[in-house]
Amino acid sequence: MPKRRPTSVNSTAALARHLGLSRWTVSRAINGHPEVNAETTQRVQAAMRDLGFVPSPFGRALRGGRTRTIGVSFRELETPILVRKVTVMQKLLRARHYRPLFELIEEGSDPGLEVVRHFAAMRAEGVVLVDSPVGAESAPWLDFLAQNRIPSVQLEPRGLVAHNAILLDRRAALAHVTEHLYQLGHRHIGLLGIDRSFPLGVPRCDGVADALSAHGARFEECVDTIIQSNRRFEAFDYGRELAEFLLGRPVLPTALIALNDEIATGAMWQLQRAGLVVPRDISIFGFDNQPISTQTAPRLSTVDQQVPEMIAATVEMLFELLQSLPGTTLPARCVQAQVVLRDSVAPPPVAVPGYKTRRHARS
DSSP: OOOOOOSOOOSHHHHHHHHTOOHHHHHHHHTTOTTSOHHHHHHHHHHHHHHTOOOOHHHHHHTTOOOOEEEEEESOOOSHHHHHHHHHHHHHHHHTTOEEEEEEOOSSSSHHHHHHHHHHHTTOSEEEEESOOOTTTTHHHHHHHHHTTOOEEEESOSSOOSBSEEEEOHHHHHHHHHHHHHHHTOOOEEEESOOTTSTTHHHHHHHHHHHHHTTTOOHHHHEEEEOOSSOOTTOHHHHHHHHHHHHTSSBOOSEEEESSHHHHHHHHHHHHHTTOOTTTTOEEEOSSOOGGGGTSSSOOBEEEOOHHHHHHHHHHHHHHHHTSOTTOOOBOEEEOOEEEOOSSOOSOOSOOTTOBOHHHHHO
């Protein structure tokens, strides 16, 4: 007579009784412990699938166990580059038998503190704060996590952080881009959607200034920042609006560096619609190396954030902190971006039909 399927298996203890194994063995098999042989692990996993049993991480936490949960907060998730980061992070955490708990930090009195408190209530073992503020605004979040002995890593915080952080070297990337444009002969550069009024704009402007200064040129003399008050940073429409605003000026830059690929693509469309040829009349650089950058005509030169390397560094730092004593700090790591040269950049034109370059405006 076939063995009757149990009506309910709602705990690891019940699953162990069903399989005739010790609770210790079943628990370790569920957690992928290397001391459990592969045959036993497969048997436990097959029984879980057959019985529809999912172990409760919070039940394990109440017994002093681990939830294998990592809290991950974002300020927004509307940009393709952040979606890529989420995807890679989830993959890397799952490879370590952990699950991410994602939270968006919305506007409010102190939404960040509310989010990290939720992570603590859900027994998250560690926290990753993506695009978090620095200084007084985020200090209560970090203090709360430290008091509860929950290690945290800041991924691309909005400013310089000395410890427990992974940073993208935007300054070096923009210096590289500007140096390339300068070597091609460009002396009048426009920054689309970039200025010093927002945190991640500061290192970009500094990088442009660094490259120009190395040639004895001044940022104020060579660079125009083209930015509108209704900043829709990630919208193609914003790129078109910035290009339209630029086309209203009598003097046109010979090269543009955009905040991201979406703005660069929108600007390229508007400039071409106005009769300009990219890169014959004007060169364009994007940022992020999104799939759209290879579909434009011409293909867009851009900057790759090295997302897999950045997220791997974040996960590695977090797990090093998880294995360290509470209060441990690790030096911030800076990831180098990669400049990707394609077809949207060329030497500056002798003259742009209907416009002047700054060079010709002075003659």
